[in-house]
Amino acid sequence: xxxxxxxxxxxxxxxxxxxxxxxxxxxxxxxxxxxxxxxxxxxxxxxxxxxxxxxxxxxxxxxxxxxxxxxxxxxxxxxxxxxxxxxxxxxxxxxxxxxxxxxxxxxxxxxxxxxxxxxxxxxxxxxxxxxxxxxxxxxxxxxxxxxxxxxxxxxxxxxxxxxxxxxxxxxxxxxxxxxxxxxxxxxxxxxxxxxxxxxxxxxxxxxxxxxxxxxxxxxxxxxxxxxxxxxxxxxxxxxxxxxxxxxxxxxxxxxxxxxxx
Numbered sequence: 631x632x633x634x635x636x637x638x639x640x641x642x643x644x645x646x647x648x649x650x651x652x653x654x655x656x657x658x659x660x661x662x663x664x665x666x667x668x669x670x671x672x673x674x675x676x677x678x679x680x681x682x683x684x685x686x687x688x689x690x691x692x693x694x695x696x697x698x699x700x701x702x703x704x705x706x707x708x709x710x711x712x713x714x715x716x717x718x719x720x721x722x723x724x725x726x727x728x729x730x731x732x733x734x735x736x737x738x739x740x741x742x743x744x745x746x747x748x749x750x751x752x753x754x755x756x757x758x759x760x761x762x763x764x765x766x767x768x769x770x771x772x773x774x775x776x777x778x779x780x781x782x783x784x785x786x787x788x789x790x791x792x793x794x795x796x797x798x799x800x801x802x803x804x805x806x807x808x809x810x811x812x813x814x815x816x817x818x819x820x821x822x823x824x825x826x827x828x829x830x831x832x833x834x835x836x837x838x839x840x841x842x843x844x845x846x847x848x849x850x851x852x853x854x855x856x857x858x859x860x861x862x863x864x865x866x867x868x869x870x871x872x873x874x875x876x877x878x879x880x881x882x883x884x885x886x887x888x889x890x891x
Contacts, residue, residue, distance in 0.1 A: 631649045631650065632650040633653075633670075635653050636650045636653065639660070642658065642660045642662070645662060648663075648666050649666075649667040650668050653671050654673070655673045655674070656668075656674045657675045660675070660677075660678050663713065667685050668686045669686060671689045672691075672692065673691050675693040676693060676708075677707070678693030681711060681712045682713045682714070683713055686717045687719045687721075688719055689719050691721075691723075692711075692717075693724070693725055696734075696750030698727050700727070701727050707726040708733050709724070709726070710733060710735045713739070714738055714739050715740045716740070716742065719744045722748070724749055726751045734748065734750055736754045737754060737756035737758075738756050740759075743759075743760055744762050747765045748766050749768040751768050751769045752769065752772070754766075754771075755772055755773050755774035755776070758773075759778070760778045761777075761779045764781070765784070768786045773789075773794065775792055775826065776793065776795070776796075777794070777795045777823075779796055779797050779798040780799070782797075782800045783801050784802040785801075785802060787882075788802050789806070790806045791807045794823060795810075795823040797811065800815070801815040804886045804887075805877070805881045807819075807878050808873055809822050809874060810822060819844075821844070827840065836868060839864055839871050840868075840870055840871060840874065843865075843875070846861055847861070847878065848888040854878060854885070857878075858878065
């Protein structure tokens with residue numbers, strides 16, 4: 631199932647039923663799991679591991695050297711991609727850098743639309759959606775079920791929490807806590823991602839608890855430290871609020887703030 635015009639390095643390891651389209655190049659030190667389909671005109675450099683049942687559309691660049699001036703060609707860095715991801719046309723996902731941990735990761739069941747970029751040392755979770763032209767700078771962390779609308783840009787070293795939602799063209803320069811919707815340039819918190827939580831099957835009680843946590847953090851005029859103290863009883867009752875508070879407490883860049891009422 632390898633097109634005769636494709637070039638697959640002898641050391642590359644391809645699982646059962648892998649499809650490689652015309653004019654695609656698969657380099658040395660690349661491992662591709664069973665059932666993955668790679669369309670025409672893609673380039674996959676190693677060291678890269680791609681899991682099972684992924685779909686990679688034409689003109690993607692996967693596992694290329696990081697766009698980092700400090701990177702030395704041949705450095706032992708890698709890219710790891712999970713299972714059942716859809717990666718649409720013209721996407722680029724770079725390997726890690728020695729100074730950033732050495733690995734870029736993309737989990738499973740992600741939907742990455744056309745022209746997206748995942749830079750070196752990024753860590754993307756599972757079940758995320760990146761709309762067209764969403765871009766991650768280096769060292770970014772994206773939590774499970776996060777959604778980035780079209781043309782969203784995330785600054786290096788920022789973290790985006792689980793089930794958060796970035797509105798179209800949002801510019802993220804601070805951490806976005808879990809379950810929060812952010813918008814604008816520069817991005818500010820708008821509300822909780824109620825619909826995203828509902829689609830994950832979270833109960834009304836959980837959604838209401840997260841809404842209360844959001845109000846305590848963003849709407850009562852408290853400092854972050856004082857808000858975290860106020861949130862302790864609610865976090866003890868709800869695991870989702872606990873994850874919300876832990877994310878905020880670990881923020882090194884600071885979190886997005888809300889617009890004045």
